[in-house]
Amino acid sequence: MAGAASSPRASGAAWWTVALLGLLYILSFVDRVILALLVAPLKADLGVSDLQLGLLFGPAFAVFYALVGLPIARLADRGDRRKLIVAGVLLWGLATVASGFAGSFWLLMVLRIGLAIGEAALTPSAYSLIGDLFPPEQRARAASIYSAAGMAGASGAYVVGAMVVQGVDAAAAGGHALPLGAWQLVLVIVGAPSLACGLLFALTVREPARAQAGEGAPGLSEVMAHLRARARLFVGLFAGAGLTQAVGYAYSAWGPELLRRQFDLSIQQAGYAFGIAGLLAGLGGTLAAPQLTRVLERRGRRDAVALTSMACIALGGSFAVMAPLQSSAIAFLVLHACGAFFLVGAANNVVVGLQALAPPRMRATFVALLLMCITLLGLGIGPTAAAAISSGFDPSGQALGPALSILAPAICLPAFLLFFWSRGGILDQPDIKPAAKSTEWPGSSLGRAHEEG
Template sequence: MTAQSTAKGTWPTLLILCGLFAVSFIDRMVLALVIDPIRAAMGVSDTQMGLLFGMGFVVVYVLAGLPLAHLVDKGGRKRILTIGVLLWSAATFLSGLATSFWMLVVLRAGVAVGEAVLMPIAMSMIFDLFPRDRRAFPVTLYTMTGVVMGKASFLVGAGALTLAAHIIPFTGGEPWRIMFMLVALPGPVLILLFAFFGRDPARRVDAEEGEAADQRVDTRALLTHLLSRKAIYLPIFIGTGCIFMVGLGLSAWTPTMLVREHGIPVTSAAVYYASYGMVGGVLGMISVGFLVKRLGRDNGARGVFLTALLVTALTLPILAMTIGSPDIDTVMIGIGVGTFGVMGATTFVPHLLQQITPRALIGRTTAIYLLFNNFLGMGMGPLLVSAVAGRYEGQPGSVGTAMTVVSWGALSVALTCFAFALASLIRRRPPAPANAGLAT
């Protein structure tokens, strides 16, 4: 494939994929802004809303992602992407028309199934759109879109709620219902742009990447390797999952906590959380990523891991100590520092896996790591906060108290896991380079 043919249509395709990734975060996360209106309309509890936000999404997302990724590998990416985007957009739009909690559960599952196609298709297309020596920036741009939109989606949701308030005098209805309908609209627009300006590139062959046939190993080799280093891998997976539990618990419940316990409008709560969270998260990824590369270069995997342990120990306790404060400025500073820690402490994992995992196993090992993050983070974080808040229902500051309890608990487990894994890493011989083979 020539440079000229690679360039034609490549950047419009990448930008549309980034736009779809941004929209997927919006449609996934804006539920956090309307928890109380939905509770009032449907007569449900905080725990049910925690299930809807977390487990109700992530179980379907993970289970659907496995067969859908297989379909993506077989071909027809453009068609599969179109169906997925239209499905999650329709499910988001219809959420505004839901008349029962169980309708919302089904529609939330529809959002999960639709969004499950995006990541494998985007990564596959980026691989084929760009040669290896030009791929770093597109991958970084795509992943950073997710990092930013994890918090910026709340700004979009706040804008949609504000617009809904101006529309309701003409259409009637409730703001939260109009919000779902509004945020569902960009998806079909982007997929229409993709039909005209995007392209499904030809598949690149493995030979371009220098993949030797003897590096293609079976599942038994994967399990053998992971079990031989279970004292390192398992604490990493559980510890980072607990860090994401703190982060996703924050995302799901901070807006509601600010509304209930600090008396500010939901749109202001969204702006507060998004602003502090974006600044902290981006700074955390950039600065800790820089430290990880420097320390990892000099000290290998141990230096990488020590960086993560120190960042976790120095930042996340500040979040746990401040999130339940009656002073909103203290809360927001804690959220900024905590988000710095969440994003920073998890930045080390890709670097660490490259140092301790054979090249032929990195993809599947990363997939297992993401499974832990999804179930412990997205699945359990929002649910645990809502369950603990239910124990304090009727008491002032119940959600803030719940977030404090969950943050301290998850932080304690994460630090214990990281310390155990670091000790196991120190006891082992220095690991061989990741491409040195599968010998342990």
């Protein structure tokens, strides 16, 4: 495995590692978003409000995920990434299981923070591993697959969660004695697979040699100097991606509950419908946006990453405004899926683009900085802002639709302007060149643009 980064083709062990990383990414989203399907029982048993739930969905997770993400990424650029991932998975799995025994809002918040700290270890370490496991011509493909797995988890989590909720409810309806309350048992059930997969990863994955091991990991001053020299490029892309995700996270937190409140779907029906719509749309956007970037690069557009994200957010924001104003659940789901396709594509296009834009020795750190922006701006703002706007219109919680419709343009316009601003930063860098023609798919040209860092 150690030689995978310098060989013409990646080894089977490298693809096995990507498969496990993708599975862990999916499970991380299941554990992260499951609360969105438990809004009603949490309000009934713990007496929490929509705004408190918005805090659990957003800042309680986002702030700590972002705060620990950068130091963990620094460890990933220097230390054993395999051990970091295993420790993080075990922490978030235990926090999810323990949430099933929480008896108060504050204890649930503490465990939510534990979930955030554990999950913060995964993605920076994963992208750093991928960079060393694969040769340049396959690196962006592997990164796109991992990113797509995350998208599958972000939406598929609702389907998995709905299946678990339905199974627990069916057991209770059949007269079976449950050891815990239904929502508590759901949390225990969804947390257990993360623990099992973390152990599998520990037993079957080995730490690869670093592609530039002889040079050593960069110091923080070197990272900051690189950022300052390219501030317009990275600030524009990172902040634009973060604001883009604010709309997506608001829909992720409140979309299933909107279907229940506004269209009278059961929470199981809402989970299946919302999850399947988001899964298909998100996977498509995750894979299509880097492909469009690659096409533009082959036509000589050095600013292809920014142009693709600008187009995606303009289209996605328009659909996000219209979706909550529909009079039927089907119309809402169709327009939401269209919006998710473009909004997810806008943000993940930047993530995949970092395989080229970030120096190899700083890749994990740059991914962590991007995730920090996405988490603080996206998850930190989106769910809580939607709940606050809704409560301002109607304290009973019946204004989620108008709240989401108002939030979308308020967020998407500045995000579009940030992506537009970043174009100048890209064009100012003479070392960023359009990709050569290639048969690799998708976005593989990104991995070659800076093969030498």
